[in-house]
Amino acid sequence: METMIDITPKDPIPEPSVGPLHQECGKEGLIVCDREKIKGxxxxxxxxxxxxxxxxxxxxxxxxxxxxxxxxxxxxxxxxxxxxxxxxxx
Missing domain, CATH: 1.20.5 (Single alpha-helices involved in coiled-coils or other helix-helix interfaces)
Known part of the structure; x- marks a missing residue:
């Protein structure tokens, strides 16, 4: 069974300054970072x-x-x- 995630972005869509693998990713809070958990x-x-x-x-x-x-x-x-x-x- 596959996991599916439905995410509705903010409007306008913000531009993250770092990628999901960057160590500062979690601080920015705009994208789901590598090995991060999300609630839903x-x-x-x-x-x-x-x-x-x-x-x-x-x-x-x-x-x-x-x-x-x-x-x-x-x-x-x-x-x-x-x-x-x-x-x-x-």
């Missing part, structure tokens, strides 16, 4: 979203296109399960 919040798990949509695909195969009403009911059920993850994405 856990976001949406893409693995969980893939699992949900895989289940939805299997349901579509199981039901078939002819039984559209049942398909719609199952899709609603899957979307309800995915709501917490989808809300985190917004």
């Amino acid at each position: 919040e856990q976001g949406v798990s893409l693995d969980e979203l893939v699992g949900i949509f895989t289940r939805m695909g299997r349901d579509v195969e199981e039901i078939g296109v002819a039984n559209a009403f049942s398909l719609a009911e199952r899709v609603v059920s899957v979307i309800e399960d995915a709501k917490p993850l989808l809300k985190k994405m917004i």
Whole structure:
């Protein structure tokens, strides 16, 4: 599983005077420096979203296109399960 970091920069984007490997990098505080840790919040798990949509695909195969009403009911059920993850994405 990959780690993904979503960072929203300040506007206008400041110009750092040193690079991430420079010993003064941490003092400047504009970029993430080498071997530095950042705090944040856990976001949406893409693995969980893939699992949900895989289940939805299997349901579509199981039901078939002819039984559209049942398909719609199952899709609603899957979307309800995915709501917490989808809300985190917004």
